[in-house]
Amino acid sequence: MDYKYIEQLLERYWACETSLQEEHILRTFFQQEEVPAHLMAYKAVFAVQQEQAEPVLGEDFDERMLQKVEGETVKALPFGGAGRGTAWVSGFRPLYQAAGLVALVLTIGIAAQRSFDEGNQSQQTQFAQSDSLTRPADEFVVLPEQQEAAVAAGQDSVNLTR
């Protein structure tokens, strides 16, 4: 059998002139059990290359890695893979919504109430907002009283600005 082609490829391989495909042909050639004697010297070179292509990471590597990386993210992931760090944040989410809703209703309520009492609407809305930010939440439980207080506070501020 003629090995001219392989010999030529090999020469070009040592000279770094082969393409990736040609290098693949060489590797495949040297993989076979029987190699002509004069090419035997190079069989081990390609065999070691094959060997060095084998090592891979363990199967649990991905999971460990994703846990490390996704543990930081706030966004939930497709398959319940969200890290422990995010679980408690999302657990409080309904409470945030409820608190937001209460604040919104009260603000509108106060604003509406005041628009009956006074003419300047835009100013009142502004005061109502500042009230809802500074006042402790438990004061809002008894609505009528609280609204009177808010209105009083609003009027005080108005007086000051006049």
Added chain:
Amino acid sequence: MRKISFRDDVLPLKNGLYRLALRITLNAAEAEDTVQDTLIRVWEHREEWEQIESIEAYAYTICRNIALDIAGKAGHGNVQFSTINLSADSQISNFNSQLLPDESQEKQERLSLVRKLMDTLPEVQRSIMELRDIEGKTYQEIANILQLSESQVKVYLHRARTSIRQQAEKIEKYGL
């Protein structure tokens, strides 16, 4: 440009990165640590992913730097690696000699000599051989990863292949 995802674009690079780290550190545990640190560092720079030309080359560059760092810190040079490999090889050939005829033992010894030779090449030659012969990267990709010019990559690879060739021919001529 398509959005880069850690799970689909970065994580699948792990085994190639692992083999590169292994060729540099010549130690499986250190190579695994290297890959972990590499992927975390790539993740930490996720804001910049869209500006990076090749996320793969980027990851390989980081991997090589971390591996060099770890190998340097551990303070072991090539000499020590070779002795580690040598003892592992002799265990393999001892095992084989119990079961297999002489010819196979000779084959094992031949392999172990080539292995040793490859492990004692300078790191840059080892890394280039790994990226070219094992991972099948183009010269341009390798140049990108190692931050060298393509012709420099070829010069290093040529040196590596020439030493391997000479050594292989010497073994053949004068025996093991």
